[in-house]
Amino acid sequence: MHFAFTDEQAMIAETAKTFFAENATSERTRAAMADTGVDKALWQAFTGDLGLAGVAIPEALGGVGLGMVELAIFAEEAGGHTAALPLLASLGLAAPAILAGGTDEQKARLLPRLASGELVASFAAVNMGGTPGAALSDETLTGAALLVPHGASADLFVVAADNGVAIVERGALGFGITPLTSMDQTRPYARLDFGGVAVETLADPRAAVRAALTTGWLAIAADALGGAQACLDRTVAYTQERIQFGRSIGSFQAVKHRLADMMVAIEQARSAVYWAACAIDERSDEAAFAVHAAKAFACDTYTHCAGEMIQLHGGIGFTWEHDAHLYFKRARSNASLLGTPDWHREQVAGLAGLDEAA
Amino acid sequence: MKLGFSPEEEAFRAEAAAWLKAELEGPFADVRGLTSLTEMPERRRDWERRLGEAGWSCVGWPKAYGGRDATLAEQVIFAEEYARAGAPPRLNHIGIELAGPTILAFGTDEQKARFLPAIARGEEIWCQGYSEPGAGSDLANVRTRAWREGDEWVIEGQKVWTSLAQFSDWIFVIARTEEGSKGPKGLSFLLVPVDQSGVTVRPIHQITGEAEFNETFFDGARTDAANILGAPGDGWTVAMGLLGFERGVSTLAQQMGFRNELDAVIAAARANGEAKNPLIRQRIARAEIGLKLMRYGALRMLTDAEGGRLNPSALTYKIQWATWRRDLGELAMDVLGQAGETVAGHEYAFPALPNLFLYSRADTIYGGTNEIQRNIIAERALGLPREPRGDLK
Secondary structure, eight states: OBOSOOHHHHHHHHHHHHHHHHHSOHHHHHHHHTTTSOOHHHHHIIIIISOOTTTTSOGGGTSOOOOHHHHHHHHHHHHHTTOOOOIIIIIIIIHHHHHHHSOHHHHHHHHHHHHTTSSOEEEEETTSSOTTEEEEETTEEEEEEEEEETGGGOSEEEEEETTEEEEEETTOTTEEEEEOOOSSTTSOEEEEEEEEEEOEEOSOHHHHHHHHHHHHHHHHHHHHHHHHHHHHHHHHHHHHHOEETTEEGGGSHHHHHHHHHHHHHHHHHHHHHHHHHHHHHTTOTTHHHHHHHHHHHHHHHHHHHHHHHHHHHGGGGGSSSSTHHHHHHHHHHHHHTTSOHHHHHHHHHHHTTTTSOO | OBOSOOHHHHHHHHHHHHHHHHHHHTTTGGGTTOOOSSSSHHHHHHHHHHHHHTTOSSTTSOGGGTOOOOOHHHHHHHHHHHHHTTOOOOTTHHIIIIIHHHHHHHOOHHHHHHHHHHHHTTOOOEEEEOOBTTBSSSTTOOOOEEEEETTEEEEEEEEEOOTTGGGOSEEEEEEEOSTTOOTTTTEEEEEEESSSTTEEEEEEOOTTSOOOEEEEEEEEEEEETTOEESSTTBHHHHHHHHHHHTTSTHHHHHHHHHHHHHHHHHHHHHHHSGGGOHHHHHHHHHHHHHHHHHHHHHHHHHHHHHTTOOOGGGGGHHHHHHHHHHHHHHHHHHHHGGGGGOOSSSSOOOOHHHHHHHHHHHHTTTTSOHHHHHHHIIIIISOOOOOOOOOOO
């Protein structure tokens, strides 16, 4: 039992922190927001120069061969800067689906290209936040998927249809992608329409969906943790600078106590995220409980902290110019994506034995 | 990062579990499952002695002082097995968790040899003399005085909220030893025997109807001149050092008690159908998550402490558990409904869950109120400006 980063993990965290602080600047994120929601140079640097993007993909398949703890470290740091990257879509959702459910041939063909960033993929869970649904029939896919993250930037889609999991390539005959104007412009959604598209399918659809959701929930929770921490750090700095009534506003208990409450929540979120990451890596019996807990708790914490960030900044926090809204909107998107906090808590209630007989 | 335990550690677990089971299903079956701190005090003293004899009392302490030199993982495991076995809350928890670690950190070799083995053997029970009527949140505003007379310290004043003083042999007291000093300066940390004519313990009846806390009066009480931790005037440093110990491995044992309370709420909800109420399900899920996050937060703190690092998140632990337990008390009553508000018989003594609802109102006050905790977090962890002092007396 050692519930702290190893030296290697601490080094990865330091590298990730520096990388995102230097590269995922507000200016660059805003340029990406006005475009497709992907900072292409940042993606290139992250997947190419840094070479750690495939952190949870085995080395034999072009990845780094580490685990969920390391994936969470990257997601946390990316979240801390609301980085405009298809990290969740491509590496948090699509890659684990292919890794868990693909044939050896599919894995060997696709995963090295995802790890290197050459291909960007996304994942469509048609039954989560996405009626109308899509169905497979004889290797053709018909239907639609709504609200696919970074859908307009992806080259490849893993689609969890009603009766199987399909891989669909951009440009396939009968496949339509419609970008949606999204509240969070750092991770915009797209609608996918499948008009009898010829597809290939994954060998083990159940394993694929389970892996995608588990990893995706963890990656969102880690993103939320990083975002919440950034909201606190920036707000602490601001309340120390901002003078009213002849004092820094951070000296008033009305303000201090709210900042303290943010920290109390964030430290719990941190425990939740890394507990879940370890539990998945160690195949603990607690893994399902932990990842639902992490998704619910970290997303609620982010929502709370981003709201407090605006409130404690006052008017400046309501402007487009200030970054507070980037966090506030990403917090909202994290909370909704792949199950709300209430939905995840309901899963915890089931796991806690509330449905067993008295 | 690693959450699992090694085979050696699992072997330690099996050894601890077997010993606890044999005792608590054998000679100590009568104290098994007790939750109150005050019930059956004589048997609880016997239990402290039994733990001491077998070397299971203070497992993390050095062997030289009656401990077991257990590693952090072993301490965690023992805390878990202790609670799992239904062993009762420790009558001497203040001695084990507060007095002992403070003496280990600040005591001379003579003081360590004099006091630590007696705590580990369960022979001397301790309580804490900090708060006073005029020194609650503003703890440094202590008025209890002490001065030297020959080879002794003489103590005069009043302490309040001294829990378990009625069972204690020793009390540690912060007293003002420099006349005219103010605030944290001029205080000393004294170790005082309770059983003497200069010390009077009077119970305080609390909102639950029980009397776990006391007022303790010092009227010319005496202790040997050697019974001071740190130098005269350094009492505040010693006392603040002690606050750090309040968040040790014992938090894990405390959490196992919380686990039992939450299980009782879940059992009640299943029994009366509230377990199907979606709003209650959400709140139970929140409680489940909160409890797990206390556990993993504690493991983070402990891992860092073992590596010699103070994790600033340790400062958030008190408000976290206190608020969790207060929320659980409210949830318990919402699950029980009006049925929880009455009790059979004429005695004002409620069963565990309604009692939790009442008792947990103390949790967010003692050991530093939630508001003081927020000041501490804001000032020490976040670096925000200190609260200015007023000048009213």
